[in-house]
Amino acid sequence: MSRGYLLSAPALALFVALLIVPLGLTLVLSFNLFDYEVGVKSDSYTLANYASLLSDSYFYEIFWRTFWISALVTFLCVVIGVPEAYILSRMGTPWRSIFLILILTPLLISVVVRAFGWSLLLGADGLINQAIAALGGRPLKMLYTPFAVILALVHVMLPFMIIPVWTSLQKLDPAAEQAAQSLGASQAKVMRMVVLPQIMPGVLSGTLIVFGLAASSFAIPGLLGGRRLKMVATVVYDQYLSELNWPMGATIAVALLLANLLIMLSWNRLVEGRYKKALGE
Template structure:
């Protein structure tokens, strides 16, 4: 009997595949070390028993932290506040960012480069610095209240409210919406819009049937980025929301550093991750279906 000899093309393909795995091995190892391993350790920690007298009992396991999340209205209220604020921030970023990206894509040189730098410049400033800036603007003696009083109105409580958190988050997250949409618009041929207009379509119909389907991948990417970052944001809610207006990230911080209940903090972090993934994957699936349907 003669054994089958692999074809040269098959050997070459296997060699290329092996070389590809070897080249990606350092990146995969770094990814596992910096993300997968910490997540697994956090997951294990969330099942440990915590006792205020002896601390973490690593040899005992429990589901009580997750049961407390599901049964305590305090935790449910904070999760609900986190996700409705994140959803509203995402919606406002879409409403503001998509038209801004469209206008940016239609600008000529050098104005396009100038406004692109203006949009990206806030990313060079720390989120903490921007949060302190908003606290100065929205405080009781801030510029906004001074302007309201100058116009004859009574000063308003703006700081440590959902309004302050939402405004600051929109300011921080807006570039993450504009850039993906602007990138998608770069692939759109302006001649397609002109052809639709020349055939009698209105500007609104051109935007709905020609432009919007083309930018949906960018809108989808932007909404996923903005929602994920807003839901896990810590500096803005911590500095502008105060101690009473808690969000999930500030709650995790309190559990770790104030109560020293690390297993509970780990359980809250894992729950935030899972709910965030569920919402984002569901949103991604829904938008992709509508996008494919519009193209088909």
């Protein structure tokens, strides 16, 4: 037993140093007093930052926008990613490897680069509006809108949905589907009654990853949402670097973390309960 603890000590120390300590310092900072004349007062503590956060409708609007965009991005990733993972799992060699590489390749490109790519496509003089104008239509305002942010986030987050679902599908025996079809079940019923319950752990993992990453995303909302379409991460950035109000920025960051944990744990409990019920446990 002691040898096991010793072997895990380096990983535990790294976890504490890189995650627990920064989160703890951020939590402490959120209670510090801030004065625009002298800056952060590290020896003074207050609940005023949390009171300001909870009493200002501006922050409620920012959090609501962040979570509905994240939920919609997660839903779209499920709708697109699950069928794509299913098709990928049924492909033979070498096509499976080729398409898997194509799915993973965007992860090798910086999110900032991809965001600039979308801005070139969606801008007022972008390729899409140039094509619309060439066809005689009126240019559309797509950049700095929720549409642009959602579209880019789906593009960025989709691999994080496909891979967990594809991994779950690798454990599914195709003979189970063939047996259901031989008994007269339609393809839709096979997907609903046989395939979907078996891949729910992968879908659950994918939704948790996508929602968490989308809710805390900064580059995409910052570059494609502009100054008006703010999300929580961009507000934290403004508080730290524009307002220099580090305690308020830390307060918003802590609130985002707690809200994310609450939503994700509730979703995990709900989906796991239905998954166990579907399996008859």
